[in-house]
Amino acid sequence: MSEFLLEMKNISxxxxxxxxxxxxxxxxxxxxxxxxxxxxxxxxxxxxxxxxAVYPYGSxxxxxxxxxxxxxxxxxxxxxxxxxxxxxQELMMVPHLSVxxxxxxxxxxxxRGFLDYDAMNARAQDLLAKLNVHDIxxxxxxxxxxxxxxxLIEIAKALNKDAKLLILDEPTSALxxxxxxxxxxxxxxxxxxxxACVYISHKLEEVAEISxxxxxxxxxxxxxxRPIGELTTAGIVTMMVGREMKNLYPKEDHAIGGVVLEARNxxxxxxxxxxxxxxxxxxxxxxxxxxLGIAGLVGAGRTELVSTLFGAYPGSHRGSVHLDxxxxxxxxxxxxxxxxxxxVPEDRKRSGILPIIGVGHNMTISVLxxxxxxxxxxxxxxxxxxxxxxxxxxxxxxxxxxxxASLSGGNxxxxxxxxxxxxxxxxLILDEPTxxxxxxxxxxxxKLIFALAKAGVAVLMVSSELxxxxxxxxxxxxxxxxxxxxxxxxxxLTQEHVLAAALGQTTQMA
Amino acid sequence: xTNMNLRKFLSENKIVALLIVVGLIWAxxxxxxxxxxxxxxxxxxxxxxxxxxRQMAITxxxxxxxxxxxxAGEIDLSVGSLLGLLGGIAAILDVxxxxxxxGTISFVLLAGxxxxxxxxxxxxxxxxxxxxxxxxxxxAFRGAVLGLTGGITIAPVSPSLRYIGQGYLPGWFxxxxxxxxxxxxxxxxxxxxxxxxxHSLRVPTPVMEVMKLVGIGVLILGFVLVLNSYQGIxxxxxxLLFVLGIFTIIAKGTVFGRYIYAVGSNxxxxxxxxxxxxxxxxxVFGLMGLMAALAGLTTTARLAAGTPSAGFGGELDAIASCFxxxxxxxxxxxxxxxxxxxxxxxxxxxxxxxxxxxxxxWQQIIKGIILVIAVYLDIISSGVKxx
Numbered sequence: 078m079s080e081f082l083l084e085m086k087n088i089s090x091x092x093x094x095x096x097x098x099x100x101x102x103x104x105x106x107x108x109x110x111x112x113x114x115x116x117x118x119x120x121x122x123x124x125x126x127x128x129x130a131v132y133p134y135g136s137x138x139x140x141x142x143x144x145x146x147x148x149x150x151x152x153x154x155x156x157x158x159x160x161x162x163x164x165x166q167e168l169m170m171v172p173h174l175s176v177x178x179x180x181x182x183x184x185x186x187x188x189r190g191f192l193d194y195d196a197m198n199a200r201a202q203d204l205l206a207k208l209n210v211h212d213i214x215x216x217x218x219x220x221x222x223x224x225x226x227x228x229l230i231e232i233a234k235a236l237n238k239d240a241k242l243l244i245l246d247e248p249t250s251a252l253x254x255x256x257x258x259x260x261x262x263x264x265x266x267x268x269x270x271x272x273a274c275v276y277i278s279h280k281l282e283e284v285a286e287i288s289x290x291x292x293x294x295x296x297x298x299x300x301x302x303r304p305i306g307e308l309t310t311a312g313i314v315t316m317m318v319g320r321e322m323k324n325l326y327p328k329e330d331h332a333i334g335g336v337v338l339e340a341r342n343x344x345x346x347x348x349x350x351x352x353x354x355x356x357x358x359x360x361x362x363x364x365x366x367x368x369l370g371i372a373g374l375v376g377a378g379r380t381e382l383v384s385t386l387f388g389a390y391p392g393s394h395r396g397s398v399h400l401d402x403x404x405x406x407x408x409x410x411x412x413x414x415x416x417x418x419x420x421v422p423e424d425r426k427r428s429g430i431l432p433i434i435g436v437g438h439n440m441t442i443s444v445l446x447x448x449x450x451x452x453x454x455x456x457x458x459x460x461x462x463x464x465x466x467x468x469x470x471x472x473x474x475x476x477x478x479x480x481x482a483s484l485s486g487g488n489x490x491x492x493x494x495x496x497x498x499x500x501x502x503x504x505l506i507l508d509e510p511t512x513x514x515x516x517x518x519x520x521x522x523x524k525l526i527f528a529l530a531k532a533g534v535a536v537l538m539v540s541s542e543l544x545x546x547x548x549x550x551x552x553x554x555x556x557x558x559x560x561x562x563x564x565x566x567x568x569x570l571t572q573e574h575v576l577a578a579a580l581g582q583t584t585q586m587a
Numbered sequence: 588x589t590n591m592n593l594r595k596f597l598s599e600n601k602i603v604a605l606l607i608v609v610g611l612i613w614a615x616x617x618x619x620x621x622x623x624x625x626x627x628x629x630x631x632x633x634x635x636x637x638x639x640x641r642q643m644a645i646t647x648x649x650x651x652x653x654x655x656x657x658x659a660g661e662i663d664l665s666v667g668s669l670l671g672l673l674g675g676i677a678a679i680l681d682v683x684x685x686x687x688x689x690g691t692i693s694f695v696l697l698a699g700x701x702x703x704x705x706x707x708x709x710x711x712x713x714x715x716x717x718x719x720x721x722x723x724x725x726x727a728f729r730g731a732v733l734g735l736t737g738g739i740t741i742a743p744v745s746p747s748l749r750y751i752g753q754g755y756l757p758g759w760f761x762x763x764x765x766x767x768x769x770x771x772x773x774x775x776x777x778x779x780x781x782x783x784x785x786h787s788l789r790v791p792t793p794v795m796e797v798m799k800l801v802g803i804g805v806l807i808l809g810f811v812l813v814l815n816s817y818q819g820i821x822x823x824x825x826x827l828l829f830v831l832g833i834f835t836i837i838a839k840g841t842v843f844g845r846y847i848y849a850v851g852s853n854x855x856x857x858x859x860x861x862x863x864x865x866x867x868x869x870x871v872f873g874l875m876g877l878m879a880a881l882a883g884l885t886t887t888a889r890l891a892a893g894t895p896s897a898g899f900g901g902e903l904d905a906i907a908s909c910f911x912x913x914x915x916x917x918x919x920x921x922x923x924x925x926x927x928x929x930x931x932x933x934x935x936x937x938x939x940x941x942x943x944x945x946x947x948x949w950q951q952i953i954k955g956i957i958l959v960i961a962v963y964l965d966i967i968s969s970g971v972k973x974x
Contacts, residue, residue: 411861430853432852434919442862445845449841452843456840
């Protein structure tokens with residue numbers, strides 16, 4: 078028997094002449110976890126698609142050895158049968174089917190063509206118990222459970238198929254801190270039982286915690302594979318970007334003026350469960366030129382809070398917003414933009430981009446009237462503005478009229494930022510502005526945020542990455558379970574401080 | 588490689604591909620209706636061409652507005668009945684009450700816009716799916732026209748109203764229009780090119796550009812000469828061309844048009860960009876109602892009577908024209924000219940098959956099959972699944 082469960086040798090893959098992968102190696106032992114790191118577009122997903130035969134044998138070059146024998150799979154069914162299971166970033170649950178039905182989707186237990194629900198429920202219970210999960214009822218619809226729980230259900234589904242290798246693609250991007258903890262512990266247990274895994278994540282602390290070796294790829298080429306003991310997270314970043322990233326946060330001095338916006342006693346109720354309060358009596362102020370970070374765990378009510386300020390919260394809500402000391406009424410995003418409040422939403426794909434519309438037209442959609450007389454757009458003027466923005470934000474696109482969906486995540490995000498900067502807002506709300514954005518584009522987005530603050534814009538930034546919040550904010554609000562749990566000046570503030578406040582362990586106000 | 592290039596060219600210039608289809612259909616009918624004794628093909632005469640265009644005018648007027656409805660991600664199933672209702676009202680005002688033409692036209696157009704806005708309001712502001720709202724409208728409007736007319740044909744309408752549906756424009760007027768249109772298109776092409784160059788954007792080669800203009804010029808010239816050699820441009824065709832021009836400008840050059848495509852591409856993102864998406868949708872339905880009114884007036888004028896069954900099934904012809912013309916079911920994609928060529932294809936099939944004496948039931952079967960094939964061809968030529 079071979080020493081390795083999986084050996085991918087010299088894998089290359091081209092798309093219409095452009096090399097996406099060029100001579101990549103990846104080796105995984107039984108019971109080992111390999112961290113796979115690289116910027117967005119480095120080729121991680123392509124590599125995993127080669128492995129799972131989304132790109133069938135023959136459409137790429139190189140060799141895959143699975144348990145010592147060459148694997149020539151032509152479909153995902155074959156690789157699943159061999160024991161390779163992928164858990165995608167976006168969960169593939171069918172929300173209205175029960176947990177058990179989801180686990181057995183495609184491999185139902187049946188008796189003469191009729192589903193054997195008792196057997197499936199019992200087996201699902203066993204699988205979940207194996208994962209040390211006891212609070213999931215397999216007979217209930219999957220939508221009853223949070224993202225973290227659904228992640229566990231996906232793993233149970235993989236175990237049901239006797240997976241020997243589990244590929245986790247950004248599994249924690251939508252999970253709360255406790256859910257991440259549970260998942261990481263679970264992976265460690267599974268490792269101890271001999272399951273191998275490939276862990277793809279931008280969250281290097283997680284990679285460092287559970288991986289035995291780390292493989293870094295950049296622009297489709299193999300940069301290096303090293304045991305985790307020889308690496309620091311800073312070292313991984315350096316390998317990923319190919320240059321020393323000394324300063325992740327390009328801090329610039331900016332003057333902070335008087336209070337621009339004040340939110341008083343904002344409360345929101347859940348859309349689907351109107352009894353539940355998701356934001357509970359939150360008040361705060363933001364000043365001219367200030368970068369105010371909003372930290373908290375996923376689900377703490379941060380997005381609900383800021384979308385209420387922007388007039389975009391669909392559920393019932395209460396509270397008042399004061400601009401320059403005068404109360405304003407914001408009933409819709411349109412009112413907000415008019416009042417000088419803009420927001421870059423959390424979910425870029427769902428609520429940020431107009432996918433089949435050109436990049437340029439995406440950027441100008443909020444300010445079209447500026448280029449129009451009697452409703453007719455002066456394309457000349459519009460194009461001039463678009464090109465200036467593309468240059469200023471360093472958006473990489475072959476043509477400003479290319480559909481935005483064909484751009485990388487970082488460039489899409491820059492275009493969405495541009496859209497919300499063009500109306501010259503006085504208050505700019507950024508909800509997770511760097512989610513799914515690679516390190517290089519992140520740096521540029523931070524630079525933009527500082528430039529905005531310097532120009533006197535009040536920036537309100539919600540982020541789940543504590544290092545980011547601490548790296549760029551002047552002041553940090555901590556929200557926990559819908560309540561304001563802390564309002565700290567960002568001076569020697571540590572992650573522990575913020576996390577403790579978010580979890581409700583301290584109540585002091587700085 | 589040339590195969591790939593051709594495919595790319597056709598998927599980027601869908602309209603050319605559609606015109607080739609029109610050419611093929613015409614060639615086929617021309618061949619099938621060829622009479623060896625006279626040496627003339629019945630289908631390919633100026634008279635038939637004039638009839639064909641007049642037949643497609645009503646579907647075309649509806650299709651032009653339907654494109655916006657579908658691009659905005661909605662559907663309107665009520666326009667056939669709405670056309671019938673408004674055509675019936677026009678006939679009643681004209682025949683029974685003897686209203687002057689201007690009064691009849693203004694009232695019918697206003698009523699159409701108002702009913703369309705009502706559909707839009709129910710859809711956008713009350714959140715009732717447009718499929719349901721307009722399915723209800725289909726039943727209710729048809730019922731209303733039956734009630735108003737008492738189920739009988741109202742005739743004869745005044746000569747001035749009849750002119751809208753049956754009249755022809757004098758030859759000199761047609762020639763003048765053609766020259767003005769060509770000059771306008773040439774000027775716009777030149778201006779666009781200059782601006783794109785100024786911003787160092789991709790432009791077609793000068794040869795391509797000139798060829799395109801020459802192609803358009805020949806089309807316009809041929810169009811007018813053929814029609815003038817019969818009796819001149821039919822009034823409904825001129826109306827349709829105006830609608831085409833105005834709707835194309837709305838789609839490509841106005842803030843409102845941009846919003847329609849944005850709403851269809853991602854309504855939530857558009858709303859979060861500060862656009863009043865509900866208003867956009869409501870106005871789109873308002874335009875649809877306005878065009879149903881125009882189509883209703885034209886129908887009554889053409890038949891010289893208001894009939895309670897006018898426009899029956901008209902919504903389906905309009906929707907089919909949009910899809911044949913490359914409009915996406917998911918919204919966000921579609922062009923007015925494409926939908927009109929789609930309507931031309933449908934009208935050509937109707938006309939040609941009737942001329943050949945094909946049974947009506949066969950006509951329907953064939954049109955149904957062609958619709959499905961056309962959309963399938965569009966899917967494989969663009970390389971993207973639309974659903």
